[in-house]
Amino acid sequence: MEAESSGLDLKKLEKEAYGVDHKELGASILEGWNFPDLYVDVARENESENITSIHKTLIIIVSVASLLVDIHILKNCSPARQNLLEALFKHTSLKESDLDYYQRDFIGDLKKDPMFQECQALFGISS
Numbered sequence: 001m002e003a004e005s006s007g008l009d010l011k012k013l014e015k016e017a018y019g020v021d022h023k024e025l026g027a028s029i030l031e032g033w034n035f036p037d038l039y040v041d042v043a044r045e046n047e048s049e050n051i052t053s054i055h056k057t058l059i060i061i062v063s064v065a066s067l068l069v070d071i072h073i074l075k076n077c078s079p080a081r082q083n084l085l086e087a088l089f090k091h092t093s094l095k096e097s098d099l100d101y102y103q104r105d106f107i108g109d110l111k112k113d114p115m116f117q118e119c120q121a122l123f124g125i126s127s
Contacts, residue, residue: 049087060091072103 009020010016017126041053047063067085070076089099110116119125 002028031125044082057091060088064092064094068099068102072099073107 011023014021018025023044023046027040030040030043037053038055038058041055042059042062045051045053045059047066048059051059053059064085067081067088071081071085
């Protein structure tokens with residue numbers, strides 16, 4: 001991915017290439033489909049430190065979850081992403097030990113979950 005290899009901001013690259021970034025596009029699509037403001041705001045403001053929505057708590061939860069997957073599962077550990085996780089993490093009730101769990105044990109526990117296994121089979125996903 002160009003943003004990762006170049007170190008440039010993904011939103012900036014998207015705006016240069018398409019005139020809009022993926023957050024704006026997602027929010028616009030959800031608005032057009034008459035989704036509730038909650039979903040539109042999550043699409044627009046996820047992974048942001050300056051959240052203006054009245055749904056700030058949920059946006060932080062979604063952002064932290066996304067960042068945990070990105071950093072600890074997909075290994076996209078850029079300093080900017082790590083700093084954002086640390087900033088948003090402070091607004092949750094999670095503890096440092098929770099981060100350790102997601103980094104070390106979560107995937108193994110998930111693979112043992114019957115619902116996860118059923119979804120894997122249903123969608124033909126291999127682990």
